[in-house]
Amino acid sequence: MKRRAVLTAVAGILALSGCSSDSGQKSLKFGEQATVAGSKSGTVGVTVVRVEKGSNADLAHLTNPSKYSGKTPYYLHYQLTKTAEGNGDDETTHFAVSKNGKKFTELIILPSLEPTGDPANPLTTGHFDKCTGASHTRYKAAAQGQSVEGCAVFVAADETGAPSTIEWTGHNKALATWE
Secondary structure: OOEOOOHHHHHHHOOOOOOOOOOOEEEEOOOOEEEEEOOOOOEEEEEEEEEEEOOHHHHOOOOOHHHHOOEEEEEEEEEEEEOOOOOOOOOOEEEEEEEOOEEOEEEOOOOEEEEEEEOOEEEEEEOOOOOOOOOHHHHHHOOOOOEEEEEEEEEEEHHHOOOOEEEEEEOOEEEEEEO
16 A cells, blocks of 8 residues: 555554454444554554545645545544553554555645745744644653544545545554444
8 A cells, every 4th residue: 555644743643553462353333442452562542533535625735736636535533542551663553444445545744844934933834734643742641541633644536435444454464443
């Protein structure tokens, strides 16, 4: 799967859990939490809250928007809950979104630095307001039981339609599935 992500913080947050001791939690509904083991210790509660369909116009402000022509963005809203202390980092975990086995492409949209023309404050940070990833720093600082919310952007050809399966994966293995 081509990987581009929403903000660098998402890459860190989505990398918080590792392999689960079971074969994966299947057929969860949106709003239901899956608990997966961290890569080194602890557990993470992963909840798919909802998937929201965007429009191609949402992508018009990205660099080279013509490459997204004929594509529809879908915003995966999720929540990560620190269900036990000591979660390790594992960069092999992330969401996989698909419909009838056809994987969507995840976009990583980095914030932009834009000149202001003001010498006292020469740059401002631009963000993709439609969907912002969860804060890795906030999650690491969270106490047991606290949650952080985030959003990840996935795109598919217009004719594909909305995703039917969302997976939280680690080491190329589904740890939890929402349908």
